[in-house]
Amino acid sequence: MTPVSVTQGTGPIVLGLPHSGTFVPDDVKGALCENERKLADTDWHIDRLYDGLMPDITTVKANFHRYVIDANRDPTGVGLYPGQNTTTLVPTTDFDGLDIWETPPTDAQIDARRIAFHALYHAALRAELTRVQGLHGSAILFDCHSIRANIPFLFDGTLPDFNIGTYMGVTCAPAIATAATGICNSAAGYTTTVNGRFKGGWTTRHYGQPASGIHAIQLELAQSTYLQDEAAPWTYDHAKADRLRPHLTEILTALAELTPTLRGTS
Template identity: 55%
Template sequence: MNPVCVETGNSPIVLAQPHSGTWLPHDVIEALEPAARELFDTDWRIPELYEGLLPDATIVRATFNRYVIDANRPPDDASLYPGQNTTSLVPLTDFDAKPIWRQEPDAAEITRRKSQFHAPYHTALAEQLARVKAQHGFAVLYDCHSIRSHVPYLFEGELPVLNIGTNSGTSCSPAIESAVEQACATSAFTHVLNGRFKGGWTTRHYGRPAENIHAVQMEIAQSAYLAAEEPPFTYSPDKAATLRDTLAAVFAGIESTFGDL
């Protein structure tokens, strides 16, 4: 299977989806603990949630699961959140701190996965950002994420529904950050700007406002659009409807800044 799926569009916005993939190579399946094969930590149903909200956007989606390798971690595996619990480039535990491997991948296997999965995803993403920037003079990378609303290993209590990450304001223009937060603040959902999730490697690596590439991460609590945060992680169109309206407002807010970029 191709490790990355690309749908090209003519909008200045590129939607990155690094964690929605569920494909596992056979050797990875065999090495995983049986419970880990449920893929609890997947950004479930992200493609469905965003489908049709921005018809002319480019979409870059990893088809492989984050247990194969995490496309939103730096290739050198430096921690994105020093001093806080997190998972690594090739995670050894799940979000509940439980081991996921019957046989942990060694250094050679991790190197192979970087070459076979991580690098092609980021090559495709970089190419699309360059294409969009050449067409419009700027590009906006919107990194689509979701997570269970309660994950004690990673954060206390219940996560706000909308978690905006701009790497503390450095990954995008102030106008874009303000537009996204305003759309969230006027919605029916709780939100936070640069809270527990400030943006992963994608946001931090590509977000270069001085070079006319702006990046925002949106981490969404799955309780807002799934029937339940447990297998089979069924998408709920009824629950998602209001959230999709809010996300459409987020995109409209971003688009309102284009004249100033």
């Protein structure tokens, strides 16, 4: 199993897919609680949902599961949402607050996973952003995520369908957030929020440096928008996905068309 898969395109957008992978090494799998071997906290089928939405797009996908190590967390272990329930670099509890590990990893094991998985993903992501910026003068990282719409441990109530994160406007030019938000708000039958419970993970915050020509935006989708049910076996719903995908294409197309105007903006 290759830790990271890269598909290179010549367009200005790089899709980041840190949480759709399901690979767990045998030694890690053996340390999981039995219930956690279902890998419920996966961004199920998010790679399939985004596949083929537009030509010439670059994709960087982590093939390893977030229980091995979370590619969307600070490698130093600094928390993402202080004061809120969340998961860590190597999570100890799942999205329902249940213990993940029969045998928790040691610091040495976490360091080894950081080198073998986390660092490789981000080396690939950085390389593609640099390559794409070289082609266009700027690059847009579109970080692709999904999560169950109802998780009381993480948030109250039901999550909106589209959850846009720009870390309160820091990680991208205003035109990017405006374009994405406008399209989501106009999508009939869907709900949208900006910088709500999900403001952009470490990846968005780390790479999103508009003054340097790298813009980043996160979209956290409620899995109810494209799965038959937000529970095992997490079946991809073709009808729901076919209704959703044109909106995603519209967003990505609009952002790509903005790229020539982004050079030197912040």
